[in-house]
Amino acid sequence: MEVLFEKKVLRCRRVINETKKEQRYILFALLVLGIYLSPLFILQENAHIRVHDNLDSNLAWYKVLARSGEMFGAVDATIPQIINGQLQRNAFGTEYSIIVWLYALFPTMIAYGLSQAITRVVAFIGMYLLLKRHFLPGGKWLDLQIGCALAFALTPFWPSGMLSTLGMPLALWAFLNIRAGAGTWKDYLVLTLLPLYASIVLGFFFFLSAMGIFWLVDGVRGKGWNLRFLTAIAYMTAIFMLVEYRLVFSFLYTAEPNSRDEYFHAHLSFWRAVRLTLKNYTLGHTHVMTVHTLFILPAMFIASYYIFRKKLWKQERLFVFLFSLNILLSIWYAFWFYEGWVPLTNRFHFMNTFNFARYHFLRPLVIYSGFALALRIIALQGVSWARTAKWLLLLQILFLGLFNDEIIYQQKPTVKEFYAVDLFKDIKEHIGLRQEEYRVASIGIHPAISQYNGFYTIDTYNNFYPLSYKHQFRKIIEKELAKNKTIRKYFDQWGGRCYLFTAQLGKRYMIKKDSKRHLKHLQLNTKVFKEMGGRYILSALPIENAEENHLSLDRVFVSKTSAWKIYLYKTL
Structure with a gap:
């Protein structure tokens, strides 16, 4: 009895120590995020931030919308201040998006700072939960779980995209819980709230359709037609449709030709598309900057080498899948602009008006979860390699710190x-x-x-x-x-x-x-x-x-x- 009691005591102490360690790591990560965000709150209007698709557009739109009196305008309402009132209210998005209300209620830079803080904290929590529960379980990997989640939260995302890409890990965590039959009210709360701070056309259309393919593959492979999983996908899609009702209305019922009708994307030759594939794979894209070139790609190649050398295809099939998917997403992005699409775009007009290249918006999720798995594979190769894995993670975090807006936009106007x-x-x-x-x-x-x-x-x-x-x-x-x-x-x-x-x-x-x-x-x-x-x-x-x-x-x-x-x- 005494031996059993001592074992229970030791087990409780171990759990308490692991919990305290986890809390310290999380608090440290949040402190790093606070330091990263601090220039926005300290400098405010004297801060340097992104101009492209930010200062030159979205931030002004939010102010115009708040001032227009058309926040809750009808679906056929217009914004008088722009292009002689011919700009539809629907072009400024839904009033059920939290970001719109941040700019309506607060001065521009307070709203901007709050939006950055919300996005990055949720991104950290989502990636941490995903790695801890599904991709990298076990207290042994706490360093990698916290570190990779912090790195993911520090990526220089497109500001007005909100959680459209950085919210994907949290959504995937909820979906995987539901798929496994372990879903709770927390998972459905996540699926309900994320559409209020994300855009379906800037990320979640592609994520949800990928989840649909995931469900279909499960069924075809004989894992059963998981109705809970399918219902969850349909539920989140329905929430997005309700929140983005203006977009749905414009897509289904606006008959007047608009500027999107002359958008033409299929213009690249085959070899230019190949070149764009390599550029996207190695450097990324301005709207989904992953800053993965110097440290993440080498880590993934090293991990791939050991998988190939030791024939670990089955044991590491998740990493192999993510590694391959990363390549496929870059190919898809580049070849969406290939001139070979012209016959189809001429026949199906929606292929020009909707940007299907944005499946590459899945890459931040794919790259950083793949990075975490790569570091685990490297760490398992011996003591020196374990140190190398930690250095790669630390260097990635430090390198992302150099991509702070206040540094990279120093030559731009405040x-x-x-x-x-x-x-x-x-x-x-x-x-x-x-x-x-x-x-x-x-x-x-x-x-x-x-x-x-x-x-x-x-x-x-x-x-x-x-x-x-x-x-x-x-x-x-x-x-x-x-x-x-x-x-x-x-x-x-x-x-x-x-x-x-x-x-x-x-x-x-x-x-x-x-x-x-x-x-x-x-x-x-x-x-x-x-x-x-x-x-x-x-x-x-x-x-x-x-x-x-x-x-x-x-x-x-x-x-x-x-x-x-x-x-x-x-x-x-």
């Missing part, structure tokens, strides 16, 4: 400099009219800056607006497009950036105030510009032949707190 609120307030006061009484457009800077500051614009960055408006706007810049093949293809075959493009500037729209350049030989159709309500052009550069374009320089604006010098031109 948020305050980008949106230049004081400068645009001066412009507004100089014009002296109510902003809804006139329309502006920009040259050399993003129209999102004007929109953020309350100006009504005829230019915009949106990928879902009437095709008729795109064609009308094209007449303004028709001669400039004719002089520059790059911007002509960019506008005609996509058109998401409905900008006043110029042949001289091309796709450069962040011309800072220290630029000495002048716009020469500009050819705009200002007659069409005026017909569309345009009255002022905010140019980042002086226009040498302004009079030829029926424009007159009204005033030049500059400010210490702005990255731009604005030449305000008025139509004659």
Whole structure:
């Protein structure tokens, strides 16, 4: 009896010690995340953050939506401030997304910091639970579980994607629990709440369809047609459909042609697609940055070597599957742009309007869970290899720290400099009219800056607006497009950036105030510009032949707190 009692005591002590160790590791990881996020809360508007698909678009959209009074607008409502009220309310997404309310309730940078914190903490918890329960179980691997989860949470994800990719490990944890028959209310709570902070088109359509394939493969392989698993997939899909009801309505019931109808993706030759495959596999993609080149890929290759050498295919089949899937996802991404799709895209229009290349958005989940398994395989090869595995993990975490926004965007304008609120307030006061009484457009800077500051614009960055408006706007810049093949293809075959493009500037729209350049030989159709309500052009550069374009320089604006010098031109 005494021996049994002592064994129970020892077992309890071991469990308590393991729990305390786990808690210390988790607290340390959360501290690291706090340090990583701290510049956003300390510097706020003086912080440097991503511009592309962030400052130049989403952050301004949230502010415009909150100010429009159309947060709960009808499905056929429009946003008056942008492109003469022809932009549908549905283009700004659902009011049931938490991120929309963060920007409605808090100042921009507080909302941005909170969004980053929510996403990264949930990403850490999700990956940790997935590894601990399903991929890397056992207290022996606590270091790898916590470390890989922290690394995953530090990846430089696309900010407005929220949990669209970084929430996948948590969703997979819940689905695997349900598939195994061990699902609880917690799993269904996860499947209910994630759609409130994720987008189906920016990640979860591809994840849920992958889960559907997973269910189907289970059935075909004789593991049974798991109705609990299928029901869970259908349940989360239904929640997304309810949350994203505006997207569903636009997809099913909007008959008017929109800018997506001219989107053309199948343009790469075979060898260019092969080259893009290698680039995506080794470097990743801007919207799902995994920063896996230096340390994760070598770890996965080392693990693959030992699997091949020791014939561990069956024992390590999960790693082999993830390793292979990672390659297949890069091939799929690149070859979605292969010109061989043209016959099918001509026959099935939805293949052009929906970006199926985004299956590669599964890669962060695949790469980091594969990384954890690779480190375990390496650690099992001996004491020195175990140390190597820990060093690879530590170096990956440290390397990800160097990808902090405050470091990599140091040469870009701060948020305050980008949106230049004081400068645009001066412009507004100089014009002296109510902003809804006139329309502006920009040259050399993003129209999102004007929109953020309350100006009504005829230019915009949106990928879902009437095709008729795109064609009308094209007449303004028709001669400039004719002089520059790059911007002509960019506008005609996509058109998401409905900008006043110029042949001289091309796709450069962040011309800072220290630029000495002048716009020469500009050819705009200002007659069409005026017909569309345009009255002022905010140019980042002086226009040498302004009079030829029926424009007159009204005033030049500059400010210490702005990255731009604005030449305000008025139509004659």
